[in-house]
Amino acid sequence: MDVEALRTFVVVAGVGQFQAAADELGISQQAVSKRIAALERHVAVTLVVRSSRGSRLSLDGQVFLPHAKKVLTAVEQAERAVNPGSRPLRVDVLNRRISPAQAVYRFYRSRPETDLDAVTLDKENAAQAAQAVLEGVVDASFRALPADRVPTGITAERLLDEPLELLVGPGHPLADAPRISPVDLAGHRIWIPGIRPGTEWAAFYQALSEAFGLSIDALGPNFGDEALMDALADSASLATLVGRGDRYLWPRTHDLRRIPLHDPTPFYPHLLLFRTGDRHPVLTALRDHLRTTAPRTPHDAWTPDWTVTVH
Template identity: 80%
Template structure:
């Protein structure tokens, strides 16, 4: 069934005049008559009858009219949903506690009229997230993706470098340090539960362990961030790593300490992935916000040499 034919029937039924419908639709009265005849022939019913005062729907026309309106309304909504700039900017932030989510939130706070849809493709690795961007299920994703694995059609720009910090309980030997040399962590157990084999996090921390000689493990079940904070508070031998822009909360009596790492400062580089060319109009505003608000990173940073730039 032709949409314009359906629209023509609705306009004739509402105006009560073939000529009025022709004027509104910017077509000839003959074209209106042909469209109505075609629709009635396809439905095998008479929808309109002409009178001395114009045209009015038949009983079948009255039954058909609300359904025709609903179809046209649904089509209008569908077109509006995909019109450039009309639908929300859809961004994958991997985890809602970490720096990319906080950066997107600050972006939203700077322009609350911006329509955003923040998602977490938590089961996807970096390659799969890039494919989600390429396929259009998300407009952008923050990931640590090797340059060699960025697929054709996807742009990768390093816009959010996050220095890592040591997080320890009050009894840890380094709890009172103003800052810690990364090399001094050798021999200390750094527990980061929940690292999935084959994930970008797994690749990053393997590279970090090898480069700086750190003892990083993900042994044991991961009962969530709150359980990790409890474990840190209850022991003097356990530490973990968090991003300086990550947002973690714990009870005040835990007295956990965030300690900067230096010489070198391990940096997790969040790369903004987006489709090349066909981009959401609001993505440029997000990119500009990240460029103008990102904090200055230390000069002595470390990142894996395979990270996209």
């Protein structure tokens, strides 16, 4: 069914004359007549009855009119849904406690009128998240993806490098260190439960452990962040790694310590994945915000060799 013919029918029903409908639509009266005739052939009934005093809807036309209006409303809604800026920007932040979620929240706080949805996709790895972006499930996702695995149609922009810190309890031998080098962690047990094989964070921590001779333990069930904080507080040997911008909370009595890493400073390279050519104004604003607010990367920064380079 021709949408323009439907639109013409609705206008004719409203103004009562073919010439007036032609003037409103910016087409000729002949074009109005052809559209109405084509629509009547399609539905196999007479919709409009013409007379010397104008036009009126037939009984079938009166029945057809509300349905035609509903179709046009649905078409308009579909068009608005794919027009840049006509709907909220949907951003996958991976986990609401970690740096990408905090960065998107700060962006929203800087302009609270922004039409934005922060979501957490149930996707196991970066490749699945990138596919979700391609399919339009979300508009963008923060992930760490090797340069040679960025799919066609996706732009990967490195906008959120996150320096790592050591998190330990008060009884840990490194608890009072103002900062430490990654090589100083050799021989210490670093526990990061929940690392799943085949994920980008598994690849990152594998590269980190190989580069600095670390022992990163992912064994055991992941009972959540609170259980991890409890275990750190009670242990004199257990440690974990967190991002500097990650937001974890624990009871004051835990007395956990966040210790910066340096010489070099390992950075987790969160990439913003989005469809190439996406013109959503909130996406443009978010990218600009991340560029202008990102701290200067120190000279001793370390990331895996497979990381997308900063442009």
